[in-house]
Amino acid sequence: MPKRIEHVPAGKFLTLDEIAAFVADAFAAGANGADAPKARLSFSGRLQQLVAEVADTE
Numbered sequence: 001m002p003k004r005i006e007h008v009p010a011g012k013f014l015t016l017d018e019i020a021a022f023v024a025d026a027f028a029a030g031a032n033g034a035d036a037p038k039a040r041l042s043f044s045g046r047l048q049q050l051v052a053e054v055a056d057t058e
Contacts, residue, residue: 003029003054014047026052 007014007022014022026037031054040049 002056005029005031005052005054007050009048012046012048013042014050019047019050022050022052026054029054030056 005022005026007018007025009015009018022037026035029052031052035052035054037050037052039047039051042048
């Protein structure tokens with residue numbers, strides 16, 4: 001079963017620090033640079049949520 005890495009902002013939109021934490025968590029869970037995350041955006045185009053599905057390699 002794939003692992004789901006999901007980050008939502010502490011405020012209204014994701015900050016660069018929160019995006020960096022998401023990337024670090026995804027790599028720690030086994031993601032590679034070719035994996036594409038899914039995102040939810042606001043009407044103004046700002047990030048509100050990031051999700052990555054990481055295949056279980058065990």
